Amino acid sequence: MAETGLCIEAKSSGAGKLAYETLLEIFVHLDAAALLACTRVCSKWRIIAADSRIWRSLDLSHAASSHLNSPTLQDHVKRDATSLHVRNPSRLTEADLALLVKLLNDSSSLETLSLEYCVFEEPFTLALTSLHSLSLSGSTVVVDCNLYCPQLSVLDLSHCAQIDRTVALIPLHFPNLEKLSLAGCYSLSSSAIRGLLTQLPRLTSLDLRYISGIESRTVKPWISKTSQPVTLDIRHCEVFTVRDIKSLRKLAFEGSEIIHSAILCDHTEDSYRAYIDLVIGATVFAPDRHDEFYCSSLSASSATSSASSSPESCAVEWTL
Numbered sequence: 057m058a059e060t061g062l063c064i065e066a067k068s069s070g071a072g073k074l075a076y077e078t079l080l081e082i083f084v085h086l087d088a089a090a091l092l093a094c095t096r097v098c099s100k101w102r103i104i105a106a107d108s109r110i111w112r113s114l115d116l117s118h119a120a121s122s123h124l125n126s127p128t129l130q131d132h133v134k135r136d137a138t139s140l141h142v143r144n145p146s147r148l149t150e151a152d153l154a155l156l157v158k159l160l161n162d163s164s165s166l167e168t169l170s171l172e173y174c175v176f177e178e179p180f181t182l183a184l185t186s187l188h189s190l191s192l193s194g195s196t197v198v199v200d201c202n203l204y205c206p207q208l209s210v211l212d213l214s215h216c217a218q219i220d221r222t223v224a225l226i227p228l229h230f231p232n233l234e235k236l237s238l239a240g241c242y243s244l245s246s247s248a249i250r251g252l253l254t255q256l257p258r259l260t261s262l263d264l265r266y267i268s269g270i271e272s273r274t275v276k277p278w279i280s281k282t283s284q285p286v287t288l289d290i291r292h293c294e295v296f297t298v299r300d301i302k303s304l305r306k307l308a309f310e311g312s313e314i315i316h317s318a319i320l321c322d323h324t325e326d327s328y329r330a331y332i333d334l335v336i337g338a339t340v341f342a343p344d345r346h347d348e349f350y351c352s353s354l355s356a357s358s359a360t361s362s363a364s365s366s367p368e369s370c371a372v373e374w375t376l
Contacts, residue, residue, distance in 0.1 A: 227255035285311035
């Protein structure tokens, strides 16, 4: 293979003298577009870039149509990739995404897949029996998509809009789900989430941040029936009070974690007055931090120490 200008430049800069394992370690951190460029530098780099270890974790976020149509990339996606990440792919068209889905379905070893902030205008089929983790965060999830991933244990649907019908199909598509994120799915109703939780017996981690419509009774049946420690994230779910959190902790299995930002002790007038005083105080004494005003997760010991329902006794627990 004749030397290219890039190869001569690599040799003159000393890069051509680096050991195989050193270059391999460097190539592992490159995205797919850069790896394809390396295959065209010289014969040595082409051989190193063909090492299957380099292609196990791929980032196609900056890939273009020309990259996806490369036989080299397609072969490695099908044969070597165990983790593939695509986030906000501004250079990929709908046709490119359809081609990508086809390549994914031909993959033999893919375990982790992230298709985040992707626009899917047409239904697609995704059948990956080896997949364990799937993130569709921020993507347009088409209800009529056929998703068959029986081994999936982690699913991220955060910040997806209008997914009530999609959520209803989760138990059918992913019966072994253990971790689920629905953070920022504002349109989800309390009844939809409650119905979902009754059909996921293995679920141990649930992220419901920023869903204002849910309340304590939405998650109580799930927490009370789970016979192992669970993690529940309900930060910025405004309806929850400190009293609700204490009630949930009593029902939860030992070792469970409830992450929240509850500020009100309860829904009494005195609690609202204490909350208003707290907000005014935070604005006056720390005006540059008002965007950070929230209560961090209270530890079990903190929750116990604030057992009194008096607003004054609860106020000392708030963290600014």
